[in-house]
Amino acid sequence: xxxxxQVLVWVLLVITSSVFGKSVYENVNAQCGxxxxxxxxxxxxxxxxxxxxxxxxxWLKTVDQYYFGSRSKIQLAGVQYILDSVVxxxxxxxxxxxxxxxxxxxWKWWQRQPDxxxxxxxxLVANGQLEFxxxxxxxxxxxxxxxxxxxxxxxxxxxxxxxxFGQCGVPRVGWQIDPFGHSRETASIMARLxxxxxxxxxxxxxxxxxxxxxxxxxxxxxxxxxxGREADLFTGAxxxxxxxxxxxxxxxxxxxxxxxxxxxxxxxxxxxxxxxxVKSLEALIxxxxxxxxxxxxxxxxxxxxxxxxxxxxxxxxxxxxxxxVTHNSNVH
Amino acid sequence: VTHNSNVHLLYSTPSCYLKALNNEGLxxxxxxxxxxxxxxxxxxxxxxxxxxxxxxxxxxxLGNNFLQICKQLYALGNLGPDDxxxxx
Numbered sequence: 001x002x003x004x005x006q007v008l009v010w011v012l013l014v015i016t017s018s019v020f021g022k023s024v025y026e027n028v029n030a031q032c033g034x035x036x037x038x039x040x041x042x043x044x045x046x047x048x049x050x051x052x053x054x055x056x057x058x059w060l061k062t063v064d065q066y067y068f069g070s071r072s073k074i075q076l077a078g079v080q081y082i083l084d085s086v087v088x089x090x091x092x093x094x095x096x097x098x099x100x101x102x103x104x105x106x107w108k109w110w111q112r113q114p115d116x117x118x119x120x121x122x123x124l125v126a127n128g129q130l131e132f133x134x135x136x137x138x139x140x141x142x143x144x145x146x147x148x149x150x151x152x153x154x155x156x157x158x159x160x161x162x163x164x165f166g167q168c169g170v171p172r173v174g175w176q177i178d179p180f181g182h183s184r185e186t187a188s189i190m191a192r193l194x195x196x197x198x199x200x201x202x203x204x205x206x207x208x209x210x211x212x213x214x215x216x217x218x219x220x221x222x223x224x225x226x227x228g229r230e231a232d233l234f235t236g237a238x239x240x241x242x243x244x245x246x247x248x249x250x251x252x253x254x255x256x257x258x259x260x261x262x263x264x265x266x267x268x269x270x271x272x273x274x275x276x277x278v279k280s281l282e283a284l285i286x287x288x289x290x291x292x293x294x295x296x297x298x299x300x301x302x303x304x305x306x307x308x309x310x311x312x313x314x315x316x317x318x319x320x321x322x323x324x325v326t327h328n329s330n331v332h
Numbered sequence: 333v334t335h336n337s338n339v340h341l342l343y344s345t346p347s348c349y350l351k352a353l354n355n356e357g358l359x360x361x362x363x364x365x366x367x368x369x370x371x372x373x374x375x376x377x378x379x380x381x382x383x384x385x386x387x388x389x390x391x392x393x394l395g396n397n398f399l400q401i402c403k404q405l406y407a408l409g410n411l412g413p414d415d416x417x418x419x420x
Contacts, residue, residue, distance in 0.1 A: 034351045043338070049344060146387060152396075182348060
């Protein structure tokens with residue numbers, strides 16, 4: 001009887017989840033995922049600032065050298081500091097968000113965290129502030145990889161995330177910002193992994209120029225002639241590979257001017273900097289169809305001192321949003 | 333000070349960006365082929381890496397072969413989690 005009742009409960013769960021689809025599930029998880037997204041402002045060009053760090057799983061240094069931050073003369077990069085300092089920033093302000101991509105590094109870091117730190121991170125994942133994007137063991141190459149190994153590295157990364165954070169740890173978007181070209185097979189695999197979309201950094205410069213002119217930077221990639229719609233994947237090419245707009249790299253590795261919003265300071269620049277930023281959006285507005293724009297705020301191994309990035313992004317958001325017309329009914 | 337700006341900045345993520353696009357209900361062009369070859373500039377085609385380090389490329393494929401065999405033997409052997417060892 002016990003077995004039968006368990007089966008019955010299971011059948012009911014399957015039936016209800018198929019009837020109500022995602023909504024049942026998202027009620028259970030309340031916060032993370034699409035339901036945790038910030039509201040966009042109706043009637044405005046909404047600029048989605050996406051703070052991120054691109055952490056190669058081995059390149060000029062080994063994986064461990066990158067993780068621990070050794071051999072700084074080769075490249076000033078330490079992933080453990082990135083994750084440490086990002087968590088410090090997110091935990092004090094629910095508006096701040098960060099995405100993390102390479103599970104090989106995340107897992108190495110997670111295993112070294114004490115319980116109280118793990119609780120904080122679980123909360124940040126559960127409320128959608130820290131989101132896993134991509135989520136494979138690494139951001140795989142698409143030209144020289146075998147599909148079997150691509151699937152293996154994805155399932156290995158997803159397994160760790162799922163075991164640690166449950167459904168809130170499951171990535172929804174593919175993030176191939178650095179591979180040198182993109183294969184249709186990768187898109188097909190990603191569609192069948194359950195991704196809702198894929199964002200790319202590097203496409204051929206002439207292809208990109210043409211797509212910008214025709215507002216075709218974003219598309220539905222029909223990734224498999226055999227599978228049909230099952231392998232359709234929304235795919236977008238990012239505007240500036242994966243970097244911040246020129247002049248707005250606030251990272252400790254950069255030397256762009258900070259936003260100085262003290263009006264009594266002789267170095268006050270907030271108004272001018274806000275104007276520059278808005279001006280840099282003109283090319284994006286021309287190249288994309290939508291009233292929503294994605295602006296990546298990150299680069300290779302950035303956010304080792306995340307406070308510098310977030311402090312200046314806070315000021316930038318304030319300086320730009322303050323320019324909205326205050327007597328307009330659009331403003332809430 | 334107001335400047336008639338219609339720009340609104342917000343902290344977001346790729347999935348929240350996709351959600352906002354989806355809510356707009358736009359029509360998108362389609363694509364059937366791939367994004368190869370990649371050229372970053374004139375006369376700069378990134379196709380050399382298709383063949384660079386041939387030995388390590390071979391080792392990886394061979395390693396994948398061994399991995400699949402190990403996984404199958406592990407499944408056939410009906411081994412439990414205790415025999416999985418520390419794969420982390």
